[in-house]
Amino acid sequence: MGRGVFEAHHMGDILSRDPEDVFRTISTFGIVTFSLRGDNLREELSCLGAALGRVRPHPHSDADGATTIAPRPGTDLRAGQLGFSREHLPPHTDASAMEFPPDLLLNVCATPAARGGEALLVDMRAVLARALQLHPGMFERLLTPGSAIFGTPGHTRAGSVFELCDGRVHVRFRQDDGMFFNANVLAEATALLGLVDAMTVQLHLKRGQGYIVDNHWWLHGRTRFDGPREVIRILADVASERADGVPMGGFPWQGVSALRDQRQAGAAG
Ligand SMILES: O=C(O)CCC(=O)C(=O)O
Numbered sequence: 001m002g003r004g005v006f007e008a009h010h011m012g013d014i015l016s017r018d019p020e021d022v023f024r025t026i027s028t029f030g031i032v033t034f035s036l037r038g039d040n041l042r043e044e045l046s047c048l049g050a051a052l053g054r055v056r057p058h059p060h061s062d063a064d065g066a067t068t069i070a071p072r073p074g075t076d077l078r079a080g081q082l083g084f085s086r087e088h089l090p091p092h093t094d095a096s097a098m099e100f101p102p103d104l105l106l107n108v109c110a111t112p113a114a115r116g117g118e119a120l121l122v123d124m125r126a127v128l129a130r131a132l133q134l135h136p137g138m139f140e141r142l143l144t145p146g147s148a149i150f151g152t153p154g155h156t157r158a159g160s161v162f163e164l165c166d167g168r169v170h171v172r173f174r175q176d177d178g179m180f181f182n183a184n185v186l187a188e189a190t191a192l193l194g195l196v197d198a199m200t201v202q203l204h205l206k207r208g209q210g211y212i213v214d215n216h217w218w219l220h221g222r223t224r225f226d227g228p229r230e231v232i233r234i235l236a237d238v239a240s241e242r243a244d245g246v247p248m249g250g251f252p253w254q255g256v257s258a259l260r261d262q263r264q265a266g267a268a269g
């Protein structure tokens with residue numbers, strides 16, 4: 001199944017493609033996968049990030065805005081640090097405690113692990129579509145402002161798993177000590193965790209292979225691994241409405257809600 005996701009969304013040598021095609025694909029599916037030539041992966045990924053948006057520096061990134069994600073000695077296992085260990089990193093939204101998490105996340109595999117370290121990806125549009133069928137009411141409750149708190153004690157932001165922005169659903173989600181749920185929504189949060197877990201796909205990436213996800217739509221993570229492994233990451237922001245009218249960020253609520261309405265009509269009839 002993971003191989004299916006990589007191939008289904010593969011844009012090949014993405015640097016030779018028109019950035020508008022890349023945008024359209026991300027806007028439609030929330031994801032693209034790619035294979036870079038790999039002579040200088042860091043530079044190639046930086047070019048790709050700059051072609052798609054404004055590269056956003058991160059506290060862990062270098063001057064070029066790219067972050068090398070590899071085990072760092074002495075890493076503690078708190079939210080935000082786990083990436084620099086060899087531990088399982090459950091699928092999450094990057095920078096989920098910020099007021100505006102970055103729009104795009106670009107990850108390329110520079111050194112695959114000898115064992116483990118598979119990419120984990122979750123299409124939250126598909127998760128929400130399933131949730132609307134199985135748990136009516138979950139969406140509304142997890143849309144409630146303040147139903148979730150993101151961050152670590154002392155640096156928190158009240159928010160919600162789902163937000164509606166101009167008719168598009170934006171998702172913010174983690175599964176570590178960087179997210180707390182209001183007691184009123186624990187049942188819904190637990191059900192959502194189960195769906196996220198069930199709908200997570202794994203990708204085995206070789207050197208030079210990677211993915212771009214809409215950070216408001218897909219979650220990403222990785223499995224535990226042994227030995228060395230290196231991933232290069234770029235975070236980027238795009239204009240909320242691009243000049244050519246391609247909307248970016250999250251997925252349209254209309255398409256997902258239509259699915260629920262069809263089901264309700266079916267149940268009534
Ligand atoms: O190691 C990976 O593949 C992803 C790491 C990551 O998502 C993070 O550090 O936030």
Ligand SMILES: [Fe+2]
Nearest residue numbers: 092093094220
């Ligand atoms: Fe991440």
